[in-house]
Amino acid sequence: MKPIPKSKYKLAPLLAFGAHPDDIEFGCGGVIARETRAGRAAHFVICSRGEAGTHGTPKQRVAEARKAAALLGATIEIIELDGDAHLEIRTAHAIKLAGILRRVRPGIVLAPSLVENQHPDHAKLGRIVRDAARLARYGGLKELRRSPPHAIEKLFYYAVTSEAEPRDLSPVLVDISAPGIVATWTAAMEAHVSQTSARNYVELQIARTRLNGLRAGSSHAIALFPNDPLVVESLAQLSRGARRF
Amino acid sequence: MKPIPKSKYKLAPLLAFGAHPDDIEFGCGGVIARETRAGRAAHFVICSRGEAGTHGTPKQRVAEARKAAALLGATIEIIELDGDAHLEIRTAHAIKLAGILRRVRPGIVLAPSLVENQHPDHAKLGRIVRDAARLARYGGLKELRRSPPHAIEKLFYYAVTSEAEPRDLSPVLVDISAPGIVATWTAAMEAHVSQTSARNYVELQIARTRLNGLRAGSSHAIALFPNDPLVVESLAQLSRGARRF
Amino acid sequence: MKPIPKSKYKLAPLLAFGAHPDDIEFGCGGVIARETRAGRAAHFVICSRGEAGTHGTPKQRVAEARKAAALLGATIEIIELDGDAHLEIRTAHAIKLAGILRRVRPGIVLAPSLVENQHPDHAKLGRIVRDAARLARYGGLKELRRSPPHAIEKLFYYAVTSEAEPRDLSPVLVDISAPGIVATWTAAMEAHVSQTSARNYVELQIARTRLNGLRAGSSHAIALFPNDPLVVESLAQLSRGARRF
């Protein structure tokens, strides 16, 4: 577990979408911490103010999200789609997100998984982001005429709970055992005071990460699920595998 | 498509298993060419002389395999299990292969896929190799007491035909479009004269590779199927994805 | 096959949703008969009047549904969503059904399966009910501010035909061989005269039930499909299994 060197190449930004103010942090905050530490820019797009949740006011929750993003080294914006617990799958939403993709021009995109048996907004947002990533490439889309098309490199899904992990996609385990990453991530989760005071979400996430770490031969790891096959130029890029037990 | 630089780090060797003298070449020869070009050592273990095939004598087929391995920059050995078309799943075989794994001490292992609806020897060998990779790690195995345990880094499956591609594992596409790789690979396949004169196997493989290349945004690519989740330390290792159509 | 004793504990009510006036009866009427016989309250919510069907007027069909519900010992209400064969997946529908869940406060909920290759209204209603069961728990949903949140215990899917049986969920077989259950159920199905006079639906359901009964070691059984893992406090709750052939 050696410190993470800043990359000497400029890394394309990472863009993460969340349906609610805390989804990104709970689902993949450790990966964000890892990437920003290495010098990659990260930007969050939050698609509701969490106004249908049992705990916390919209104002509180947005403030918590801003604090958490800052802790993770990410910028953040809040957008309006249909409101918390009201999200619908609409092409207009996909075009709106495609416009953001063309503006931010990320290499890597993170979105909630498509598994339906979770908060309904999560899987819907995942599908909207997936479609947005295609639409961002099509030159003739009149609503986006002013911004040049953009092709992302990779779309990964994150899972806010174990139930949301796709069973038909092989995971990639991101090792987050480098010093300070788990601490930063934990702080970002705990910034969502309105949520963590009600339920033991932080423990849930750390337990998942420990299990994946044990699989990966490190102390902590987070599973991401690539939407499309990975492409490598050499197997040297894939020198580690998870098979420790 | 720039030339492939020799790696400045020493890469752990690659070890590929084939049930018949031509399986490795037809299933993943382009990947072998790519890796040896970059300076990685590669070794082939062939588990029969192809004596049950319709075309070619065992002597001819072994000579073809030796020629092909040389063209790909790999060393080769022929071992005896149960004979062509007679392979059985036996622990004794897995222990024998585990012994080879402890001797060669590879980072990456390649084996035929586990899909059963193909030549029966292929899926059986894949399962034997998978189990061998575990046994190689166990310290108390008395048959292997003399060689120290070894844990491989990654086991990938290759598919000799489209039918053999696993549907439950997400593929990794290895870009083989660098200059000369496809030509070297084709020469290695054509070294199996006894087989290629009877059926158009080379065209089959090149067509598959073109389709995967079109997915990967390059001219040619080969799909491998990782047995276990990939582990990365940074998403920068996975900067490309297949989503071109 | 001994008679069913009334439960001495008060059982939480069962709430069943049907897209058309006869779906609940044909899909799981035998289970309803079994549960009401044991003293559990059952309530049906029918989401159209069957006005797009080939046989029967809306008025006839509603009358048939009321008669069938009475035979099964259930109460019934008819609600308006988008009309027969016009159902759309809308959050507004899920919120409406969540309101009903908060009013009825059931332990067990039954809904048509999510398999899409059947009457389009069935799978859509199944998804709306699944999402409604989540929304019913969220405290901040402004449309439902007046009724306290409610968490159901279990959501089961029923399949109106064999095609609609999910392949990715393990079934639970409910033994309905106790005296009188099949007769009551058959009477309830036959109450849908407009439908049964046109096609042999009753025979279809009884044949399915006989097959499941043979699996379960009883004369008749109905398969339900739990949306979430079952939770037990002891294996004594699960003392029977289906493995008779």
Add this chain to the structure above:
Amino acid sequence: MKPIPKSKYKLAPLLAFGAHPDDIEFGCGGVIARETRAGRAAHFVICSRGEAGTHGTPKQRVAEARKAAALLGATIEIIELDGDAHLEIRTAHAIKLAGILRRVRPGIVLAPSLVENQHPDHAKLGRIVRDAARLARYGGLKELRRSPPHAIEKLFYYAVTSEAEPRDLSPVLVDISAPGIVATWTAAMEAHVSQTSARNYVELQIARTRLNGLRAGSSHAIALFPNDPLVVESLAQLSRGARRF
């Protein structure tokens, strides 16, 4: 590879749906050529003018589609749903397509596959067509009161790319090696000049067809994916299988 005799029986028409002006040709044009050659009438319904694509104006693209349909011996109509890249799953669309099914009264229907990870319009159209094929049978649908119900015989999905091939449906391989079929098909694909000049789509499709041909023991074959089980009166109808490698 003997010439295709005109059928002496009148074959029920084939109806193919495409989301964009070139989808049918690229996805299953060879099958169309094969069927019209045998005397079956074929009709295309194109659901957008391709106005969101990167290449070609709507006017050009419609002209290309008309030319391609004529080369394949098919009639064609262009309809308006939500526009290219804007398609939504709406019951109103399914009813509109059900009206076309009642007018054309086909035996065989072709639609894009339901796999979601492709152009979003494709999977959506596939689902709309599948639902339309059910609605076309229901007698009480008031919007379609004037046209008598119609039950199609078979719904097949086609896949515009390998990614779109369903993994949960067993394919049927249609042998298109009879003289002239591939040439006619290629001409129809090349009629889409605005598309083929930008990317090597024709090579992609021919490579896929060669691979399927090698599986089927012929020079070229196209995979279709039946939505429902096939029904035969005798195994003599199924005298060939794909198992050549």
Add this chain to the structure above:
Amino acid sequence: MKPIPKSKYKLAPLLAFGAHPDDIEFGCGGVIARETRAGRAAHFVICSRGEAGTHGTPKQRVAEARKAAALLGATIEIIELDGDAHLEIRTAHAIKLAGILRRVRPGIVLAPSLVENQHPDHAKLGRIVRDAARLARYGGLKELRRSPPHAIEKLFYYAVTSEAEPRDLSPVLVDISAPGIVATWTAAMEAHVSQTSARNYVELQIARTRLNGLRAGSSHAIALFPNDPLVVESLAQLSRGARRF
């Protein structure tokens, strides 16, 4: 339901394998009756005498099998592998069956399904037959040197119970509603007196067939599961589909 005309072409024989004396009759006897009625030769290979079953002596059971085969118009032979309830997956068995395939030279082969959760002999025999069908084609197999290689046309699996139906292969429904077929089949099942007197196997099979018939739009149908994609020269061969409910 018109009578079945004798085919004017000579149909390649059908070869069915059963692990026990009654498996073929219970699993697919109706298909056998249908095919022999049309003039196709059928041959049964029974791989044990049922000596581990609870009911019937080996002698009785073989006599029952001979009677049933005669009723279905099939010839029969009994072979020895490892004995009832003792079958192992051995290459020697696959080669033995490959020898039978080369002798009988069938077009169509029927074998028990590969689903493992049934009588262990069934799935094992299915796998042995599948591998035998490949080995029968390989020219160099020394044990079979005296008989010329043979490539079958199609391998179908049958399922003795619902549990044994594969979930990953799309079924083909064989309509057996032509006059007399069900009666002949029932007589063949009832010839297994030692089995049918103990359990209601005949009712089980007829119920399954009725359900498949209702799917197929006929009175009775049997589901078979093709091991490999079907190949057709025209969609006219597939003019019927199952989608009646």
Add this chain to the structure above:
Amino acid sequence: MKPIPKSKYKLAPLLAFGAHPDDIEFGCGGVIARETRAGRAAHFVICSRGEAGTHGTPKQRVAEARKAAALLGATIEIIELDGDAHLEIRTAHAIKLAGILRRVRPGIVLAPSLVENQHPDHAKLGRIVRDAARLARYGGLKELRRSPPHAIEKLFYYAVTSEAEPRDLSPVLVDISAPGIVATWTAAMEAHVSQTSARNYVELQIARTRLNGLRAGSSHAIALFPNDPLVVESLAQLSRGARRF
């Protein structure tokens, strides 16, 4: 979390099979503790002495297993099959285990899961136990002539690691939050000193149990995987479901 009352009815014994001395404890020890606490007899059959493992001598490991079984309130026997890391799937093994099933006559049987990508002995033992449970029912098996046939009620699989959890079977979550159960289980795991001193297996299992507990709405739960559908006489048996996040 109230104390567990002794059952007033006599519960059929539980029989658990382990490939190595610690598999049962690590895979499902908490369930054993829960069941014996309620008065159910439990018996362990251990099929090797762990002699191929990296840590611990066979003598030590057997002693650890005996101590752990005693802590869990279970009896134990050690049997010889092919030795640690040498297990083969043989009918003779299945018959041997069927003999044990006839002797112990359990209601519930626990075996390692069938997922192949784990220690090879685990999946093999799972398959042998599954087949043994069928053979135990067949009256004519000559090796077991002296003991009367026995039909178990339920076969559940346990998973020693997350990787071994079957993806095609819906889990049942057993709540083990009653006082003292986790402590007893932990003591039993820690009895395997030779293993726990080398790796953090106990933490791994507790983390898994916490995650399942969070799903189940309790502090700790263990997932078991039923081989066959559950059969219930009333939905009152299934009054809890896992859907807490």
